[in-house]
Amino acid sequence: MTHDQLELNIDAKLKNLSVIADFISSSMSQFGIEADDFEVQTAVDEACTNIIKYAYSGEGGIITLTCEVRDNDFVVTIRDRGKPFDPSSVPPSDLGADLDKRRIGGLGIYLMRRLMDDVSYSFDAKKGNTLVMRKTLTGKKQKH
Amino acid sequence: MEILEKNINNIDVVSLSGRLDAYSAGDLEKKLDSLFEAAHIQLIINFEQLEYISSSGLRVLLAALKKVKRQHGDIKLACLKPNVKEVFNIAGFTQIFNIFDTVETASKGFENA
Structure with missing residues (x-):
């Protein structure tokens, strides 16, 4: 059986990050994607961590994740109703800096962008924050 | 995540799993x-059973390294799984930390220091 779209609605709590990781892993396997799931898992984990900590400021709310395959892309859409939070507004991490100069922030967003092929953010007063992350499945999608 | 710690010859080996x-x-x-x-500042962190790391984990490690270096x-x-190692690579953390294949070679790194 194939699914057009898989959805998870979950409380924005840090303890649920492992549930979110399992959802990504099982979605990829239900879509017959053989690629290693850790890159998408990590990118989604970083995005959801930011939502829990910054968009909802740790006060809770709902995160809605949907997974689907569009053309040759695995697409994860993450929605929340917290404060507007645009990942691209965070300054990039200074990766080349040595230990003393290295800043502690910005790393999660850097990882998201490196691990996915495209990350786009939008805010709508009615719908809240929407983050769409795309991973191209060149040669990695199993034919049904 | 589980954290186990034991002291071997004045080096603390902290083993992480999950x-x-x-x-x-x-x-x-x-x-x-x-x-x-407790002034224990010679540490080996054993990643053998660690399946996953995110930037939150990297951040704790970076802050800890800064503290002990002072x-x-x-x-x-020691013993980073390939996926964990890749996150270290992408984040540029392989240039900051000394990474060894085994706990034994990591502890030899302290003897030779």
Whole structure:
């Protein structure tokens, strides 16, 4: 059986990050994607961590994740109703800096962008924050 | 995540298992801070059973390394699984930490220092 779209609605709590990781892993396997799931898992984990900590400021709310395959892309859409939070507004991490100069922030967003092929953010007063992350499945999608 | 710690020849070996994410990073931070308060600043962190690390975990490790270096201690890392190693690579952390294939070679790194 194939699914057009898989959805998870979950409380924005840090303890649920492992549930979110399992959802990504099982979605990829239900879509017959053989690629290693850790890159998408990590990118989604970083995005959801930011939502829990910054968009909802740790006060809770709902995160809605949907997974689907569009053309040759695995697409994860993450929605929340917290404060507007645009990942691209965070300054990039200074990766080349040595230990003393290295800043502690910005790393999660850097990882998201490196691990996915495209990350786009939008805010709508009615719908809240929407983050769409795309991973191209060149040669990695199993034919049904 | 589970954290086990034992002291071998004045080196603390901290073994992690499971997921080091934003949920569990605070537990590791507390554990490491308690070691630093007891002046234990020669550490090996054994990643053999660690399945996953996110930037929250990297952040705790970076802050810990900065703390021990100020007191002339060190943190060496051992037995990183390929996915964990890749996150270290992408984040540029392989240039900051000394990473070894086994706990034994990491402890030899302290002897030769």
